[in-house]
Amino acid sequence: MITIALLLVSTAPIYAQGDAKNGEKLFKANCTACHALDKQLVGPALGGVVARLKADQNLDTDWIHKWVKNNKELRASGDKYANEVFEKFNKTEMQLFPNLQDKDIDDILEYTTNPPPPEPDPVATPVDGAAAGASGEDSSTSKIILVSLLAIAGLLIALMFKIGQLVKLQQSEELTAANARNAKSFAQIYEKYSVVGKIILGALAVFAFYGFWNWLMWIGVYKGYKPEQPIYFSHNIHAGVNKIDCQLCHSSAKYGKVSEIPSMNVCMNCHKMIPEYKGKYLEPGKDRDFYTGEIKKIYEATGWDEASQSYTGKTKPVQWTRIHNMPDFVYFNHAQHVVAGEQAIISSHNKKNPDNKIDVVCKACHGKIDTMNVVQMANDFTMGWCIECHRTTEVDMTNGYNQAYFSGLHDKLKKQYPSSNGKITVSAIGGMECGKCHY
Template sequence: MISWRKHYKKGLIAISLLLSTGASVYAQGDPKKGQELFKTNCTACHALDKQVIGPALGGVVDRLKKEQNLDTDWLHKWIKDNKALRASGDKYANEVFEKFNKTEMLQFPNLTDQDINDILEYTTNPPAEEPAADNAGEAANANDLASIEAAKAQQLNSKIMVAALIAIAGLLFWLLLKVRQLVKIQQSPELSELNSTRLTSFSKLYEKYSYVGKGVIALLALFAAYGVWNWLMWIGVYKGYAPEQPIYFSHKIHAGENKIDCQLCHSSAKYGKVSEIPSVNVCMNCHRAISEYKGKYIEPGKDREFYTGEIKKIYAAAGWDESKQAYTGKTTPIEWTRIHNMPDFVYFNHAQHVVAGEQAIISSFNAKQKDPANKIDVVCKACHGKIDTMNVVQMANNFTMGWCIECHRTTEVDMNNGYNKEYFKNLHDKLKKQYGEGTKITVDAIGGLECGKCHY
């Protein structure tokens, strides 16, 4: 009896060890590390809770075990080299490949077994999301404070208006008294005799003071001419112009928060004359996988649902069926409102400034800034302003001829560039002899003020 009990206890211990081992297959994975690895390697094609390009991966370990009786070894093989797994004749691997339109999954031979265990642990037990900064709450608090301040300001304005009305009433009463006094004086004989000697018409007044009148008219004509000239000079100058676009696009989120390089979307700015408006397929490169906004930054007055709704507008324009993960072929052009537009008689080449003048423009711009916060790190910002801080893009500068000329007069040519150093060597030597050793070559010295450079 004692022997039976001893063996019974050993059996229980063995079973408990086996169960604990089976339950801890994924305790060896770190879900937090897995989350980082998942974001780096998987989010372009997968999400935990829905199908994107590939299937939803939430609970994939349990699902695979229940539906296909496959363990994690199969997942390791699939993730590291799914192509080799399919080539080996694995039935389920080929079924998955056929099911998802023969879309070839990337191979990840660089991931270690531990990395894959971390990822699988994340798909099985994702850690709770850290509470994002409640920008909406902050915005609400800001709105409450703004409402309180507005109420105080309104109360102050009401008091000022009451005081002003009292003052006006007092002034009107005082004027009434003065008018009565003037009426009495008008009726006196002394004033009647004085009035007979005064000028009683404008023509007589002008005849007496004709030179003064002509001078005033000439001065008014001069002011009017200056006003018309000044108005003509500012035609086509739209600094601060920030039109509403058909799809809300925040450069602060894309270029600021997510650090997306300007030239990823505006690729022709570096090698072409014009910096084109990106086509919808450029948007879909990212938003085919990013179907809803989950970022921490939220502009005051908006919420995540608003940004997600704008992404759906991109899908509608591109003809993308999110449920089927396929294009329908029905597209709708997006009618963007152009912000920066040079006149037809002006030649401006983006490549010339972005490539040849990049370092020179950045250095010259930063040298003029007294506040370090105003300095720039990308050449685009010299003309377009700090786009990465703008929710709604606006024209940051005047873009007048004088503005361009001033830049050409103050921007030094980059002589560290091997081509410029050799090409302008003789000019540099000549300027040193003429103006001294410390002289610098600015853009105007190499033809930057020639009319034919910009007008043709």
């Protein structure tokens, strides 16, 4: 205890040189890709590094300054400890930071020595707008269905009650005067209003047929479908809060027919250095431990050992539940829409939805994915839905390729479709041909 006290006293002036608040910002901006305060990642844990180096190697902050600014040069000078660290961490070269001033490094060291207490968690952010909207629509639909069912149930109860009365009358060997009058009056009423009754029954039959047909038409339409996944992944946190580009994970959407489910190695590109969740955003009912637990599932799936910072080779495949799935007889090319149709689709969507504009082409079909905690199917994805898009989306004629390719066609279409005011939609260039989408 005396030794530790003397060490702290002897190094106290060093700790007073930096600003821990500014150091925290610099640490998160420059160091968190490879370092944490309390555990080893790609590099060693940096909590208490000043005192540790002083005690173990008798090195002061001047050595740390040299290492941070240009560790390669420090190793080339023959510095023994610098080369030992390089060998110990599998000869992984640390990034050079010549842009950091001495004051910046002192601030970072102050943060590693005396980190400020964490800020209190913010009030939980409400669930995403897309999910809230869907739940509102579902609630209204449920009320309509409930009222309709109650009305039908009431009619059936009344009908059953009347039939019960008639059955009792038929079972009676002798009709009382009152029953005779009731039976006679019912027969007269039926005979008098039989035409009206048949019309009502016919209308009910038509209504029932329409309901059945409408039900058939919506088979395979799963708008609002949002299944639970084996590993919880919030697009709100990744694409929304952290602004990660969709195509960083779904890279084949730009270059191929299918937008693939990212492999777990794509997740590990970031989570190799992010073993726990420290973000400010928290969903209602979830804490940081929940998100950290999901990150550990990624490690289990990929066979990543945190302690040794290496792969064990023991992997565990993840069985994701697919959400968007085109029928086999439908041809849909993501690249064609993401690349060639990007500006046209975004422009068309924003014209039709001025209060719900998008900035990424993916959102036109998949909804505002960057606000979804649990991904759901945001649109119908029916044939009619696709055709309507082709009818209303104008071809981007500011594109140099399109200008050259459609130069002759443009004038022809103006004459053929004078009401279009010279606008070329996708339907006018073959977007309505069956063979474009069906084999």
